[in-house]
Amino acid sequence: MTVPGSPLSMNTIASHLDSLAKPPGSLGQLERLAGELCRIQGTLQPRSTPRRMVLFAGDHGVVAERVTTWPSAITEIMLQTIAAGKAACNALAQSSATPLALFDVGSLEGGQRNENHPLINRSHWIRAGTRNLAVEAALTRDEFRRAVEVGRLIASEAVIEGVEIFAGGEMGIGNTTPAACLTALICGAKTDSVVGRGAGASDEILNRKRQVVDQAVSRVEPLFACDPEEALAAVSGLEIAAIAGFYAEASKRGKVVVLDGFITTAAALIAETLWPGSRKNFIAAHRSVEPGHAIALDHLGLTPFLEWNLRLGEGTGALLLMPLLDAAAMMVTRMATLADLQSLVPRQLDPHQDSHPG
Amino acid sequence: MTVPGSPLSMNTIASHLDSLAKPPGSLGQLERLAGELCRIQGTLQPRSTPRRMVLFAGDHGVVAERVTTWPSAITEIMLQTIAAGKAACNALAQSSATPLALFDVGSLEGGQRNENHPLINRSHWIRAGTRNLAVEAALTRDEFRRAVEVGRLIASEAVIEGVEIFAGGEMGIGNTTPAACLTALICGAKTDSVVGRGAGASDEILNRKRQVVDQAVSRVEPLFACDPEEALAAVSGLEIAAIAGFYAEASKRGKVVVLDGFITTAAALIAETLWPGSRKNFIAAHRSVEPGHAIALDHLGLTPFLEWNLRLGEGTGALLLMPLLDAAAMMVTRMATLADLQSLVPRQLDPHQDSHPG
Numbered sequence: 001m002t003v004p005g006s007p008l009s010m011n012t013i014a015s016h017l018d019s020l021a022k023p024p025g026s027l028g029q030l031e032r033l034a035g036e037l038c039r040i041q042g043t044l045q046p047r048s049t050p051r052r053m054v055l056f057a058g059d060h061g062v063v064a065e066r067v068t069t070w071p072s073a074i075t076e077i078m079l080q081t082i083a084a085g086k087a088a089c090n091a092l093a094q095s096s097a098t099p100l101a102l103f104d105v106g107s108l109e110g111g112q113r114n115e116n117h118p119l120i121n122r123s124h125w126i127r128a129g130t131r132n133l134a135v136e137a138a139l140t141r142d143e144f145r146r147a148v149e150v151g152r153l154i155a156s157e158a159v160i161e162g163v164e165i166f167a168g169g170e171m172g173i174g175n176t177t178p179a180a181c182l183t184a185l186i187c188g189a190k191t192d193s194v195v196g197r198g199a200g201a202s203d204e205i206l207n208r209k210r211q212v213v214d215q216a217v218s219r220v221e222p223l224f225a226c227d228p229e230e231a232l233a234a235v236s237g238l239e240i241a242a243i244a245g246f247y248a249e250a251s252k253r254g255k256v257v258v259l260d261g262f263i264t265t266a267a268a269l270i271a272e273t274l275w276p277g278s279r280k281n282f283i284a285a286h287r288s289v290e291p292g293h294a295i296a297l298d299h300l301g302l303t304p305f306l307e308w309n310l311r312l313g314e315g316t317g318a319l320l321l322m323p324l325l326d327a328a329a330m331m332v333t334r335m336a337t338l339a340d341l342q343s344l345v346p347r348q349l350d351p352h353q354d355s356h357p358g
Numbered sequence: 359m360t361v362p363g364s365p366l367s368m369n370t371i372a373s374h375l376d377s378l379a380k381p382p383g384s385l386g387q388l389e390r391l392a393g394e395l396c397r398i399q400g401t402l403q404p405r406s407t408p409r410r411m412v413l414f415a416g417d418h419g420v421v422a423e424r425v426t427t428w429p430s431a432i433t434e435i436m437l438q439t440i441a442a443g444k445a446a447c448n449a450l451a452q453s454s455a456t457p458l459a460l461f462d463v464g465s466l467e468g469g470q471r472n473e474n475h476p477l478i479n480r481s482h483w484i485r486a487g488t489r490n491l492a493v494e495a496a497l498t499r500d501e502f503r504r505a506v507e508v509g510r511l512i513a514s515e516a517v518i519e520g521v522e523i524f525a526g527g528e529m530g531i532g533n534t535t536p537a538a539c540l541t542a543l544i545c546g547a548k549t550d551s552v553v554g555r556g557a558g559a560s561d562e563i564l565n566r567k568r569q570v571v572d573q574a575v576s577r578v579e580p581l582f583a584c585d586p587e588e589a590l591a592a593v594s595g596l597e598i599a600a601i602a603g604f605y606a607e608a609s610k611r612g613k614v615v616v617l618d619g620f621i622t623t624a625a626a627l628i629a630e631t632l633w634p635g636s637r638k639n640f641i642a643a644h645r646s647v648e649p650g651h652a653i654a655l656d657h658l659g660l661t662p663f664l665e666w667n668l669r670l671g672e673g674t675g676a677l678l679l680m681p682l683l684d685a686a687a688m689m690v691t692r693m694a695t696l697a698d699l700q701s702l703v704p705r706q707l708d709p710h711q712d713s714h715p716g
Contacts, residue, residue, distance in 0.1 A: 021439055022446050023557040027674065028647070028667030077699050081379055086694035088380050095688040096681065199381040289386070307665065309386030316385065323454065323681030330453040336444035341435050 013038045021336045029305055033283070034328035040256045040281050041164070045333055048325035051165035052158055053098050053315045054246060055082065055089065056151070058106030058239035059129030060174035061138065067177045067209040069200050072129070075173045076109045078314075082171070083119035088312055089169060092319035098167070105150055106130070106238030107172075124150040126238050133178060134212045137220075137234035144233030144241050151245025159253045165325065166250035167258040167285075168243040168267070169315020173199075176290060179266035180213045181235035183292040185224050186269040187299040191217055194292030196262075199311070232270055243267035248274070251281035258283050258325070259302070260318040261310060262290035269296055286310055286317035371396045378693045385689065387663055391641070392686035398614045398639050399522070403691055406683035409523035410516055411456050411673045412604060413440065413447065414509070416464030416597035417487030418532035419496065425535045425567040427558050430487070433531045434467045436672075440529070441477040446670055447527060450677035456525070463508055464488070464596025465530075482508040484596050491536060492570045495578075495592035502591030502599050509603025517611045523683065524608035525616040525643075526601040526625065527673020531557075534648060537624035538571045539593035541650040543582050544627040545657040549575050552650030554620075557669070590628055601625035606632070609639035616641050616683070617660070618676040619668060620648035627654055643679035644668055 013035050018024040025031060037046035057079055059072045081087045082102055093100040103121045104110040110125040126146055130138035139147070155166060176198035183194045191214040197206055216235050224231035233241070243264055248271040250257050259265050259282055271278040279300045286306035287294055297304060305324065310317045371393050376382040383389060395404035415437055417430045439445045440460055451458040461479045462468040468483040484504055488496035497505070513524065534556035541552045549572040555564055574593050582589035591599070601622055606629040608615050617623050617640055629636040637658045644664035645651055655662060663682065668675045 020446075021436075021444065022670050026557065026668065026670040027446060028669070029664075030666060030668070030674075030678065078379075081694055081699060084694070086379065086692065086698065088378075088385060088689060088693055091688040091692040092685050094692065095684040199384065305666075306387075308388060308663075310384065310388070311386070312380050312384040316388075320388065320682065320685055323684075324678065326453040326681075327450050327678055330449040331446060334444065334449040334452065335446055336439055336442070340444065341439060 008038060008042050008044070010039065013044070016044050017332070019337045019339065020331070021338055021341055027331065030324070030328055030331060033305060033324060034332045036283050037256065037325065037328055038332065046329045047164050048322070048329040049165065050163050051098050051167065051322060052163045053089070053093055053100045053167045053169055053319060054154055054158070055100065055102045055169040055171060055315055056239035056242045056246070057102070057104045057171040058237050059108040059172055060178060060237055061130045061132035062134055062177050062212060063174040064132050065134045065208060065212050067205060067212055068174045068198060069202070069205060070173050072108050072173050075107050075171060078171050079104060079107065079120050083117055087314060088316050089314035089319065092316050096319050096322035098319055098322050103150070103154060103242070105147055105242045126150070130237055133181065133216045133235050138178060139233040139236050139238065139241065141230050141233050143238070144229070144236055147238045147241035148245035151242035152249040155246045155249035155253070159250070159255065163255070165256045165258060166246070167260065167315055167318040168246050168264050169260050169318065170239045170243060170263045170313055172237055172239050175237050175240065175263050177209055177212060178235050178237045178240060179263045180292050181216050182232060182240070182266040182269055183296045184213065184217045185221065185231065185235065186273050187295050189292070189295050194295060196290040196292065198290070228273055232273065236270070240267045241270065244270035247271045247282070248278045251278040255281065256283060257281050258285050258318045258321055260285060260315045261288040261313055262293040262296070263313055265293055265296040265300070268300060272300060285321035288317065366396060366400050366402070368397065371402070374402050375690070377695045377697065378689070379696055379699055388682070388686055388689060391663060391682060392690045394641050395614065395683065395686055396690065404687045405522050406680070406687040407523065408521050409456050409525065409680060410521045411447070411451055411458045411525045411527055411677060412512055412516070413458065413460045413527040413529060413673055414597035414600045414604070415460070415462045415529040416595050417466040417530060418536060418595055419488045419490035420492055420535050420570060421532040422490050423492045423566060423570050425563060425570055426532045426556060427560070427563060428531050430466050430531050433465050433529060436529050437462060437465065437478050441475055445672060446674050447672035447677065450674050454677050454680035456677055456680050461508070461512060461600070463505055463600045484508070488595055491539065491574045491593050496536060497591045497594055497596065497599065499588050499591050501596070502587070502594055505596045505599035506603035509600035510607040513604045513607035513611070517608070517613065521613070523614045523616060524604070525618065525673055525676040526604050526622050527618050527676065528597045528601060528621045528671055530595055530597050533595050533598065533621050535567055535570060536593050536595045536598060537621045538650050539574050540590060540598070540624040540627055541654045542571065542575045543579065543589065543593065544631050545653050547650070547653050552653060554648040554650065556648070586631055590631065594628070598625045599628070602628035605629045605640070606636045609636040613639065614641060615639050616643050616676045616679055618643060618673045619646040619671055620651040620654070621671055623651055623654040623658070626658060630658060644675035646675065
């Protein structure tokens with residue numbers, strides 16, 4: 001009837017959803033989610049599996065400015081916790097039957113660790129964190145490109161392995177600061193409006209963070225107009241750039257991309273800025289507590305499905321949406337149509353009482 | 359450490375959630391959901407299975423007033439569709455791995471059908487729909503009590519079979535009208551504020567429905583003050599009364615009860631009115647489009663987890679919450695604590711950068 005992957009009009013999708021055995025529109029946001037799956041996959045038989053959550057980790061030189069409560073050492077500790085299967089993302093990956101992969105592309109310690117940990121892939125490690133974006137470019141153009149290419153490569157491998165649903169997550173102490181810079185820069189938002197408390201900043205830390213973001217954005221803003229890539233590199237993170245590449249490649253290959261929170265949406269902003277059209281395959285899982293997240297989602301034209309006040313990262317919000325994707329796909333593919341009902345109960349069926357013979 | 363079923367203070371629960379390896383509160387609503395599971399089950403090792411969705415069906419004499427777009431014949435057609443595994447509830451039950459049971463307690467045709475359908479249990483069928491609540495009592499006190507007892511019995515059997523999570527759903531053309539009457543009566547709300555379009559009423563139908571609800575509520579209001587049970591019976595439904603009994607019994611036995619939409623929440627209002635305290639075990643899965651639903655949830659002191667503009671019934675909203683209950687339970691039981699992190703990485707760990715030796 002329809003060729004998977006070919007464009008399917010929104011009318012065709014809406015007609016199909018309305019033909020199912022329920023009052024039209026009565027499944028609300030689940031129908032919107034189902035419609036998104038159909039549109040992106042180009043089929044009325046959408047799939048929510050195989051799927052994969054790929055976590056990217058990196059550290060941030062800007063932590064020297066004391067913009068966060070937690071020290072950079074926590075990044076490595078959380079990588080070990082994830083590898084031990086005991087972090088929040090592991091719990092939600094398990095409950096949603098979503099395979100998890102973990103790539104360290106730029107933690108402080110990643111370069112010194114030569115143990116072959118079976119669950120932390122450091123083969124694409126680039127450098128020991130970014131430089132301090134408050135005073136200099138966090139990444140050079142080349143480092144940024146290298147991180148993007150790592151993300152693209154990992155997405156390409158997943159495509160070859162048959163993954164249909166792509167989700168990215170991040171771990172990196174200090175990464176709400178570059179995310180705020182990227183959001184302000186790309187969305188043209190006031191820096192105050194995109195700076196939040198991250199993993200729990202005090203008023204004092206919050207004020208410092210605002211100053212740092214303001215300073216960095218002011219410095220790179222002129223560059224952004226003439227050389228967006230170089231400007232974005234200057235306020236980016238290694239894990240953020242890798243996610244941008246991962247998202248862009250998955251989208252280019254026609255796959256569904258499920259965004260997580262503020263950091264990953266900043267990566268999505270990079271992808272859409274440098275490779276316009278990437279956003280057409282994005283689904284926003286949730287809207288986080290970070291004030292910049294709503295601004296970034298608006299800029300991408302995305303309406304989130306969950307408003308759960310999350311602010312953890314690690315891909316947790318995207319993982320929460322996974323079983324709801326299952327529900328959406330199942331709804332489209334398993335329900336009878338209103339027309340089918342006639343065959344289930346062989347007699348005249350008219351949905352309008354006024355003309356019903358009883 | 360704690361005895362399952364014994365009361366657990368909210369402080370104990372909050373401390374435990376805060377001790378997990380994440381910034382305190384950073385999983386937002388998922389933590390609230392996890393806290394509810396812990397509180398109701400009286401344990402820090404909560405479970406989201408075994409669970410069961412029990413659907414109750416019944417018809418409504420008030421359909422004679424043309425308060426709905428769909429004829430009563432649709433009730434039986436949907437029962438057959440559910441039995442054939444092709445309704446919305448089947449899709450969501452399958453995607454959330456929730457066993458489904460279906461009891462016809464009062465459809466128009468249930469009394470005449472003596473086939474032993476393996477998937478539609480009619481052994482507790484009471485009568486062929488309610489009387490027209492616009493002009494007379496929908497149910498007598500005895501009929502109402504019988505329906506409540508059926509619900510209690512079904513809940514008791516599920517308790518014996520080990521079910522921990524109880525969800526109810528409904529199928530019954532016309533049942534937003536009794537639900538509106540029950541909500542207005544119990545919450546003391548203006549009738550206009552609780553009447554919505556149900557499965558898709560036109561303006562004309564909506565106006566008739568408002569008049570009918572107003573008329574019925576005005577008639578039974580004086581009775582409600584002196585004999586609530588008789589008054590509720592007069593504007594109830596067989597499936598609604600059965601759900602009220604099902605919820606009340608599950609709650610009394612200490613089990614978690616997941617509410618669905620407007621109709622099932624009207625049943626929850628009955629349960630709380632006649633057996634106060636029932637609500638302590640209720641979790642509100644979602645807030646539906648029906649305007650009376652928010653009023654009913656407020657009255658019960660419940661904050662819903664999903665705002666997905668659902669208005670289908672069949673337990674679909676409760677089924678969507680099931681995988682999120684899995685996530686909540688998994689979060690509490692599988693995550694490392696902040697204290698555990700020290701053992702994962704054996705060196706000094708201080709979450710505050712200011713005092714960190716680096």
